[in-house]
Amino acid sequence: MDGERISDGEIRVVRALLRHRLVVLLVRVFLGGLFVIAGLDKITDPAGFAQSILNYRLLSPTLALAAATVIPWMELLCGLGLLLGLYPRGSSLLAAGMLLIFTILVGVAMARGLDIACGCFSQDPEVGRIGWMKILDNTGLFLLGLISLYARPEVSLVAWLRRDSASTT
Amino acid sequence: MIRQSIREAVILILLAVVFGTSYTFVTHRGLFAPPANASSRPSPISTIDVAAAKRGFDAGAALFIDARHSFEFSRRHIPHAVNIPLADADAAISRLDSVSRDRYLIVYCDGAECNSSMDVGVRLMQAGFTNVHVFFGGWEEWTGKGYPTERSAS
Structure with a gap:
């Protein structure tokens, strides 16, 4: 059994890898870009997003509209935060928190036998139907959010571009 | 670190509430679409x-x-x-x-x-x-x- 246990050295290597500047930069650019795209799509169509929320049959129309008013902006702001390095820890926490809640909601909808669109990146009812793949996607993104949360806050696309331009001048 | 993360997240949520309500109020969409009431x-x-x-x-x-x-x-x-x-x-x-x-x-x-x-x-x-x-x-x-x-x- 001892041979199968992960050694402290291996844990240190994995930890160092996950906190490596380049890994963190890629994670934040990917996650930030994804949240910006998701947020913009919903901001331009709040009624469509409210309908997507209503499809989960958990909120009243008024609460769904209230959620559709705020959630897209939360996504946009935390996406920009991750990309630009503004409030990086708060953006990471918010991203991970939202992904956790979205994953639970998809799971609850599946358990209730609903066959609906996720409403995650598009309000087209034909796109992104909920299912195990969606749970897997969201869980993966949630883990990326945790990596970003525990990484150095100063790593961002803007910081990297600045450093790059500073080194060339 | 946790405290700072929570503080930043709360600021972002408040900003989202302000931006979201302002945007939908000005554009009469979402929560402020007239028929919503x-x-x-x-x-x-x-x-x-x-x-x-x-x-x-x-x-x-x-x-x-x-x-x-x-x-x-x-x-x-x-x-x-x-x-x-x-x-x-x-x-x-x-x-x-x-x-x-x-x-x-x-x-x-x-x-x-x-x-x-x-x-x-x-x-x-x-x-x-x-x-x-x-x-x-x-x-x-x-x-x-x-x-x-x-x-x-x-």
Whole structure:
């Protein structure tokens, strides 16, 4: 059994890898870009997003509209935060928190036998139907959010571009 | 670190509330779309049962309005029904220009548990339709009786 246990050295290597500047930069650019795209799509169509929320049959129309008013902006702001390095820890926490809640909601909808669109990146009812793949996607993104949360806050696309331009001048 | 993360996240949430409400208030969308409040007002719309809905269908006099999501509508709906999902109600109602304002309209959604038929009915009345009736039993009761349905032509 001892041979199968992960050694402290291996844990240190994995930890160092996950906190490596380049890994963190890629994670934040990917996650930030994804949240910006998701947020913009919903901001331009709040009624469509409210309908997507209503499809989960958990909120009243008024609460769904209230959620559709705020959630897209939360996504946009935390996406920009991750990309630009503004409030990086708060953006990471918010991203991970939202992904956790979205994953639970998809799971609850599946358990209730609903066959609906996720409403995650598009309000087209034909796109992104909920299912195990969606749970897997969201869980993966949630883990990326945790990596970003525990990484150095100063790593961002803007910081990297600045450093790059500073080194060339 | 945790405290700072929470503080930053709270600031972001507050900013999202400010930006979100300002944007929808200025653009009259989402929460501030005028018809959003219509559902909370008592409405004078009459409600009908499945038998009355079927009579309207058999007589060919009624125009059925399907207030469900367009995806559900595309799967199956009451024959010749027009889809007016709540989220897109204003745009969809504006496409009913050629329909006479006193036409016998029967609005339905999933069943007794959904409110969108009532909400769409209110908006139809606001748009000037005078003969609007909500079939509360909706899709569930209609299909439960084995009454005819059709799939959207693709």
